[in-house]
Amino acid sequence: MRCLLPLLLLLVAASVAKAADFAARFDDLVRTATPRQLYALLYDLPKGGDLHNHAGGSDRPEWMFEILTDPARNGGDAFYTRARFGPETEPAARYRLIRRRTYEQLAPAARAGYVPLADLSPAERIAWANAFRLDAPGEGRDEFFNVIWPRRGDLSQNLDARLELLVVNLQAFAAEGLAYLETQFGLDGLVTPDGRALTPAEAAPLIERRLAQPDVVATGVVVRFQDTVIRFRPDAEARLSEIYAFVAAHRDRWVGINMAGIESDPRGRPLRFLSTLRRLRAQHPTLSLSFHAGEMDGADSHVRDTLLLGASRLGHAVNLIKDPDTLLLLQQQQRVLVEINLISNRLLGYVPDLTQHPFPEYLRTGVPVCLNTDDRGMWDSNLTDEYFTAVTTYRLSWPEVVQLGRNSLARAFVQPEVKAKLLAAYETRIAAFEQKYGAGSPTISDALGKVEKVKPVTYGYAKRTWGLEFR
Ligand SMILES: [Zn+2]
Structure with a gap:
């Protein structure tokens, strides 16, 4: 091991040097490219994981x-x-x-x-x-x-339809370079077309069978699920207990638990679940928690309270910026990742003007963050739209862009051995991207010529927001 260390250090230094070389080229590309070319470049960008994704909300x-x-x-x-x-x-x-x-x-x-x-x-x-x-x-x-x-009504009951929708989502995400999808895919209230209730335990092998089919494997996207509790329901504690036990028993596919539902409803306040979670933690080995927190207009203690619940990832945390003590804590500890959802926050009016979004402040003061789609079907958007928004609104540097993808994989709840492979593959794909548009393209126009060959898929959000439409 000792004799390998200098070699390893050399390799890391070389890749850092290469990334530094490409950083200037990336800035040049962002400055020179037309919006259409920049969109195509970012569509071609290798993405890491989408960690904040509601399966139903993703259906176009x-x-x-x-x-x-x-x-x-x-x-x-x-x-x-x-x-x-x-x-x-x-x-x-x-x-x-x-x-x-x-x-x-x-x-x-x-x-x-x-x-x-x-x-x-x-x-x-x-x-x-x-x-x-x-x-x-x-x-x-x-x-x-x-x-x-x-x-969406009865659609949520039909497992076959929901799985097919997931597959189409995986195919679309794969086309824009996503490597990992950690989607919130609950199994409450499944009913077969002839009216028979399907329990989560019965549904799990059917899901495995579908996800083993060649069309899913061909996407190359690794998929894991979170189960979700709707926080304001009267029986939310009981549901949390059931889901906790289910996820604990199905850890291959289900890797975490989420808490969703409009946060301004006081019935869903975070501390309501503290004693239930403490009891569950005493009964089961560790489970990863990612909770919606701080998707609020005003200041409150929701982010801080959610940290007390044991979450290691937070969805949105828009109002964390209004809680300086907790912000300092997250900057110092860097233990908790904030799942950023720019388009969601804009369309739902939590941050109507994205130039005012706290994302760049979190990113540039040491809070781990990544970009996510949340409910891309309902926004009529995709993950490239999130990157295009971030690059054009906050002038992201190349190291920042790469760090977002790296964070999304490093903080994924997927099994450690799978995560290590995803991270290694990400570095390889990023190096190939740098080669393609950097060293492999002597001039900017060579690089833009390659951009022209990318065939992005855009939806209504890109057309309505930037006038961008690719056929
Ligand atoms: Zn969400």
């Missing part, structure tokens, strides 16, 4: 339509949507999804409001799809939490 309505109208991909089910409604119909009931079994149990008058998803006219289909994303001025927090999520 176009993918939902394809899968929910195809019995071969949804376990032989059929889906209907409330496409006939008047001004008196609650917003959350409009375009709500139900499955065949629910439809058949409705009274004839109620049935009249529903249309088989497959029978929507082209105009209705567009209106239906738009009902599942924040795409119009004025749509924000209320639309997201109280309207769009409830509209």
